Amino acid sequence: MLNTILAEAAAETEHNPIIPIWQEIVLGLIAFVVLVVVLTKFVFPQMEKTFAARVDAIEGGIKRAEAAQAEANELLERYRAQLAEARTEAARIRDEARADAEGIRQDVLNKAREESDRIIAAGQEQLAAQRESIVRELRSEVGTLAVDLASKIVGESLADEARSRGTVERFIADLDSAGTTGGRR
Amino acid sequence: MTGQSIVLAADVPFPPSVEDFYLPSILPWAEHDNYWFTKITALVWLTTALIIIYFLVSYRKPQLVPTKKQWLAESIYGFVRNNIAVDMIGPRGVQFAPYLTTLFCFILLNNFWGIVPFVQISPNSHIAFPAFLAVISYVMFIAVGIRHHGVVKYFKTALIPPAPWFILPLLIPIEFFSNFLVRPFSLAVRLFANMFAGHMLLLVFTLGGFAMLNANAWFAPFSVVSWVMTIALTFLEFLVICLQAYVFTVLTASYVQGALADGH
Numbered sequence: 001m002l003n004t005i006l007a008e009a010a011a012e013t014e015h016n017p018i019i020p021i022w023q024e025i026v027l028g029l030i031a032f033v034v035l036v037v038v039l040t041k042f043v044f045p046q047m048e049k050t051f052a053a054r055v056d057a058i059e060g061g062i063k064r065a066e067a068a069q070a071e072a073n074e075l076l077e078r079y080r081a082q083l084a085e086a087r088t089e090a091a092r093i094r095d096e097a098r099a100d101a102e103g104i105r106q107d108v109l110n111k112a113r114e115e116s117d118r119i120i121a122a123g124q125e126q127l128a129a130q131r132e133s134i135v136r137e138l139r140s141e142v143g144t145l146a147v148d149l150a151s152k153i154v155g156e157s158l159a160d161e162a163r164s165r166g167t168v169e170r171f172i173a174d175l176d177s178a179g180t181t182g183g184r185r
Numbered sequence: 186m187t188g189q190s191i192v193l194a195a196d197v198p199f200p201p202s203v204e205d206f207y208l209p210s211i212l213p214w215a216e217h218d219n220y221w222f223t224k225i226t227a228l229v230w231l232t233t234a235l236i237i238i239y240f241l242v243s244y245r246k247p248q249l250v251p252t253k254k255q256w257l258a259e260s261i262y263g264f265v266r267n268n269i270a271v272d273m274i275g276p277r278g279v280q281f282a283p284y285l286t287t288l289f290c291f292i293l294l295n296n297f298w299g300i301v302p303f304v305q306i307s308p309n310s311h312i313a314f315p316a317f318l319a320v321i322s323y324v325m326f327i328a329v330g331i332r333h334h335g336v337v338k339y340f341k342t343a344l345i346p347p348a349p350w351f352i353l354p355l356l357i358p359i360e361f362f363s364n365f366l367v368r369p370f371s372l373a374v375r376l377f378a379n380m381f382a383g384h385m386l387l388l389v390f391t392l393g394g395f396a397m398l399n400a401n402a403w404f405a406p407f408s409v410v411s412w413v414m415t416i417a418l419t420f421l422e423f424l425v426i427c428l429q430a431y432v433f434t435v436l437t438a439s440y441v442q443g444a445l446a447d448g449h
Contacts (some may be wrong), residue, residue: 015204050251
């Protein structure tokens, strides 16, 4: 159909539709070139930039998140290691402290034992000394008392001191030997 | 055209002729054979202006998260970039995407005037426009091929298919004919003829309705059928308009791809 139309048209009219009009080519070319220049200079590069920025934003976000995740994991590992270290350290310190405490306790115990021994020994010594002095005192006093008592019983003063002293001395020596055996008992 | 025919309903010219495509010029008014400022050229300028304004306005402040307007402009570019340029040419297609998108928009909108009420003629129904677009595509794919391969190697890969030597005398002329002679013509004529025929069809059915009505008042129902056909054909035209813009762009991309291809 097109062919017949074209043939007819070519035959009977002054315009041939497949012969381009040069003015239209010129104008169309100018218009198209302007369009191409404007769009490829100002619009589509912008779009490419936006696309790239968008891709970057998404991929960069993912990458950043991954990096942060990795860093967090690493930190976690490090903290865990540090925690384990701290735990063993604490255990070690505790053991040491326990050992120290045991040592100190032993020391204190020993010292206390020594002290008590010492105190006991001193007490015993003192006791013996006191007993000695008491015995000595008693010894003299017993002599006097006995003389007093004897003189009262006899009713007369034993004027003959020399004699009486000799008697007393003898008595006390007897007593003394008896007293020492009694004290030891 | 339709407006003219409605006004002249009393004596419509039927059948429509090629002369219906050549309207008198606007400036100077009503002069024939003066083509600097006609409805056709005005439409081309309008197309250019509309596309530029549209993209500049909708892409004035690009944002990472696009607004609706920005998204629409981006999807036009993205469509040509991803579905034509990258699909046909491969990763290198990105650098051709801006030109291909411009080409696509220019052809699409110029075609679209063919079915816009009260405009209803596409500049692409004048062969001048498809012709220079085809020439640009032709020059472009040859230039791309030469830059990629060098002159000798490009014509070698383009002309000599991997075939036994005794077939080559037959194949080389065929390759030359199909690659370097037919391509620009087929590109230009395909687009031009589609738009020309589309306009002619709409004219036939619109004017035919009036012609029948004038011939006999009893033909009124047929006139109505004819006008309904016009509407139906307008929808068909819409399909053809989009398809032809797409085909022109895809073929250009395909030629560029062929020029860049290393094997045959």
